[in-house]
Amino acid sequence: xAGITQSPRHKVTETGTPVTLRCHQxxxxxxxxxxxxxxxxxxxxxxxxxxxxDTDKGEVSDGYSVSRSKTEDFLLxxxxxxxxxxxxxFCAISxxxxxxxxxxxxxxxxTVV
Amino acid sequence: xxxxxxxxxTLSVQEGDSxxxxxxxxxxxxxxxxWYKQELGKGPQLIIDIRSNVGEKKDQRIAVTLxxxxxxxxxxxxxxxxxxxxxxxxxxAIRSNDYKLSFGAGTTVTVRA
Numbered sequence: 634x635a636g637i638t639q640s641p642r643h644k645v646t647e648t649g650t651p652v653t654l655r656c657h658q659x660x661x662x663x664x665x666x667x668x669x670x671x672x673x674x675x676x677x678x679x680x681x682x683x684x685x686x687d688t689d690k691g692e693v694s695d696g697y698s699v700s701r702s703k704t705e706d707f708l709l710x711x712x713x714x715x716x717x718x719x720x721x722x723f724c725a726i727s728x729x730x731x732x733x734x735x736x737x738x739x740x741x742x743x744t745v746v
Numbered sequence: 747x748x749x750x751x752x753x754x755x756t757l758s759v760q761e762g763d764s765x766x767x768x769x770x771x772x773x774x775x776x777x778x779x780x781w782y783k784q785e786l787g788k789g790p791q792l793i794i795d796i797r798s799n800v801g802e803k804k805d806q807r808i809a810v811t812l813x814x815x816x817x818x819x820x821x822x823x824x825x826x827x828x829x830x831x832x833x834x835x836x837x838x839a840i841r842s843n844d845y846k847l848s849f850g851a852g853t854t855v856t857v858r859a
Contacts, residue, residue, distance in 0.1 A: 664845065675752070675835055675849035676790070683844055691846065692747060723789055727845060734780060735847065737789030 636660040639724050639738035646745055652711040654741050656724030658704075664727045665707040666735070667691075667699065669720040676723065682707055714745045748773040750838050752850025760858050765823040767853045769836035772817070776838040779812060779819045780847070784833045793834075794821070826857045 637658045646652050656665060664683055668676040668691075678691030680699040688699050696718060698710045711718055721742050725735040749772040759765045771779075777798035782790035796803045796810045796819065803810050807826075812819040823830055833854050837847040 666846070668849075673851055675750075675851040676847075677849070678846055681844065681846060689844070692848075725789075734792040734795065735782075735790075737782075737791070739787075739789050 637724065637726055637736055637738045639722075639741050641741060642739065643742045644744070646714050646743070648715060648745055649713050652714050652743065654709045654722055654724075654743070656707040656709070656738060658707075658726045660726055660728070660736070661704060662726040662728040662736075663704075665701065666725040666727075667697075667707070667709045668723045668725065669693065669718075670723060670740070671720050679709065679722075711743075714743075716745050719743060719745045748776060748838055748840070748848035750836060750848050750850045752836050752853060754853060755851065756854045756856070758856045758858060759826050761826060761828060763826055765821075765826055765830070765855055765857075767821045767834055767836065767855075768818060769820070769838075769850050770816075770818040771838040771848075773838070773840065774814075774817065775840050775842075777841050778839045778845070779810070780837050780839075781808075781810060781821050782835045782837065782849075784835065784852075786832075790835055823855075826855075828857050828859055831855055831857045 666681040667679040677693045682688045682701040724738040752769045780795035783793045784790040809822045836850040839847045
């Protein structure tokens with residue numbers, strides 16, 4: 634998707650290992666979000682950021698941490714991956730002052746074995 | 747927090763017929779209701795949205811209606827085409843709550859040729 638990229642696109646990792654997913658935007662949007670998508674649950678908010686170094690928890694934040702050291706990058710870290718964190722992770726950006734709509738990245742498919 | 751329920755979970759329609767997806771929300775303070783379309787292997791894309799001061803909005807073949815009293819909103823797709831086959835998500839947000847979207851579980855729409 635234009636203006637927002639996620640890396641990696643796919644990752645397989647072992648239980649107990651740390652994993653970091655990256656979201657990079659070129660739109661200079663203030664808000665960034667991490668969601669996970671699982672069958673039957675739609676998209677659930679993990680963490681979000683409302684500015685550099687300003688983050689807050691979403692509804693499914695346990696086991697995840699985030700950091701935003703600059704406007705364009707929002708990192709999601711699984712400190713010790715578990716099988717329940719196998720999912721597709723989506724990053725989204727928005728700029729409330731001009732547009733309510735989210736722009737989503739293409740997602741990262743994470744498998745924890 | 748906000749709870750959004752979406753029905754049906756799957757919908758199969760004949761090409762040219764109409765498709766309707768319904769969502770309900772729990773928090774009466776919600777004031778923004780977008781709909782997203784997700785194609786296979788891609789992130790969700792905003793297709794239409796409605797704000798709480800509007801009862802209906804239309805964009806070509808798609809329309810959304812909102813009933814704030816009953817706390818439900820619906821997506822209508824007319825003259826369906828094969829390219830309308832996708833997963834559709836409804837969502838709700840409170841503008842003053844850092845615009846955190848709560849999503850429904852999704853509807854898989856299949857348009858039969």
